[in-house]
Amino acid sequence: MNLMQMVKESMRFFMVSPLVAREASERVDIGGYVLPKGTWVWMAPGVVAKDPINFPDPEVFRPERFDPAGDEQKRRHPYAFIPFGIGPRVCIGQKFAIQEMKLAVIQLYQRYVFRYSRSMESPLEFHFGIVVNFKHGVKLQVISRHKQNC
Numbered sequence: 723m724n725l726m727q728m729v730k731e732s733m734r735f736f737m738v739s740p741l742v743a744r745e746a747s748e749r750v751d752i753g754g755y756v757l758p759k760g761t762w763v764w765m766a767p768g769v770v771a772k773d774p775i776n777f778p779d780p781e782v783f784r785p786e787r788f789d790p791a792g793d794e795q796k797r798r799h800p801y802a803f804i805p806f807g808i809g810p811r812v813c814i815g816q817k818f819a820i821q822e823m824k825l826a827v828i829q830l831y832q833r834y835v836f837r838y839s840r841s842m843e844s845p846l847e848f849h850f851g852i853v854v855n856f857k858h859g860v861k862l863q864v865i866s867r868h869k870q871n872c
């Protein structure tokens with residue numbers, strides 16, 4: 723398991739952008755459903771990311787499912803995991819965002835150890851906006867790796 727697999731599984735488990743919108747620029751037939759011109763279509767990447775066909779045991783956090791050499795990754799539909807959207811309007815910041823996440827995790831984990839905190843509510847509650855947020859924040863036990871920093 724590597725850091726990239728961890729980042730991807732985190733983004734699959736808690737999808738940051740729950741909805742991506744499109745407007746039909748012309749009348750279109752999608753799988754027998756006729757959408758007149760101007761129809762709004764909402765994609766739900768978080769729902770797609772919990773599809774057991776592409777992600778067996780979808781409620782299990784398993785970074786190894788993104789191992790490029792693994793069967794699960796090889797079998798998966800190429801559009802099953804789209805946290806940054808897809809197509810001509812795909813997120814232009816995706817490479818930057820991934821790089822930021824990896825650097826932040828590396829910097830933080832070099833200095834601290836993170837543990838579950840009993841003050842974190844369970845089950846988790848979310849606030850769904852343009853991006854998903856934790857309703858009551860994130861509560862963790864943060865332990866310094868270096869005593870002089872305590």
Ligand code: HEM
Binds near residue numbers: 742805
């Ligand atoms: C974890 C971080 C991020 C996530 C999950 C995310 C997700 C998304 C999603 C789902 C879309 C819509 C794509 C579509 O309609 O198909 C989008 C669009 C966009 N994102 Fe991000 N984004 C992130 C970070 C960033 C950053 C860091 C930037 C800029 C530095 C950025 C700039 C944009 C822009 C400009 C668009 C609109 C693109 C267009 O409509 O042509 N995003 N993002």
